[in-house]
Amino acid sequence: MINSSSPEERAAAYALDILEEYEEFERELAASESLRAELADFQSAVSDLAYGVPLVPLPESLKGKLFDRIDSPKERLRQRIDTTPTQLLDLLEWQIADLQQVAKDLDNWTPFPLPPGSQRAIWHIDEINAQIAFFLRVPIPGALPNHWHATSESILVLEGDFIDDDGTVYEVGDRSVMAANTSHQPTTSLGCLILGISSMNDKILAAV
Numbered sequence: 001m002i003n004s005s006s007p008e009e010r011a012a013a014y015a016l017d018i019l020e021e022y023e024e025f026e027r028e029l030a031a032s033e034s035l036r037a038e039l040a041d042f043q044s045a046v047s048d049l050a051y052g053v054p055l056v057p058l059p060e061s062l063k064g065k066l067f068d069r070i071d072s073p074k075e076r077l078r079q080r081i082d083t084t085p086t087q088l089l090d091l092l093e094w095q096i097a098d099l100q101q102v103a104k105d106l107d108n109w110t111p112f113p114l115p116p117g118s119q120r121a122i123w124h125i126d127e128i129n130a131q132i133a134f135f136l137r138v139p140i141p142g143a144l145p146n147h148w149h150a151t152s153e154s155i156l157v158l159e160g161d162f163i164d165d166d167g168t169v170y171e172v173g174d175r176s177v178m179a180a181n182t183s184h185q186p187t188t189s190l191g192c193l194i195l196g197i198s199s200m201n202d203k204i205l206a207a208v
Contacts, residue, residue: 139191145205146184147205154196160188
């Protein structure tokens with residue numbers, strides 16, 4: 001960026017989009033018809049510059065790097081995050097690494113009753129079907145609160161393990177599904193990070 005002293009220099013820099021004090025210049029521009037005319041000449045000259053340069057094919061190596069950057073995993077993930085899913089259960093089909101990154105980037109984590117230090121973050125809410133998609137982060141081994149499901153609950157393990165009442169151990173990439181109108185008190189022996197899809201009407205029966 002350029003700081004310019006004379007009006008002509010500022011007009012030239014403004015036309016090239018390299019002027020730092022552009023707000024001050026625009027105020028000056030609004031008050032001077034001659035300066036506006038001079039700027040128009042500069043802008044016309046700048047627009048003609050591209051047509052005066054011979055076309056050079058983009059090197060294949062550079063083209064590949066450019067498209068790799070445009071289609072980078074991080075950019076694809078950002079596009080997916082910005083798109084509201086038709087069904088919350090579709091989120092369970094995402095790659096584990098992508099879901100781990102989403103959980104890492106969320107800033108709405110709130111305390112969860114048990115085990116101590118646990119946190120939950122709501123990711124999506126489906127008001128029509130009264131469902132939520134949430135992440136639960138449990139830092140230590142222990143039991144989660146005993147709770148009741150108004151509709152079925154689906155859990156995808158992203159880190160650690162998730163152990164159901166019947167002793168079934170779910171590890172990274174495994175899914176646990178609980179039927180509607182059932183209750184359970186899962187545990188973890190390692191701590192865990194899970195993605196859950198459940199009803200907004202679920203109830204905690206006992207946080208012990």
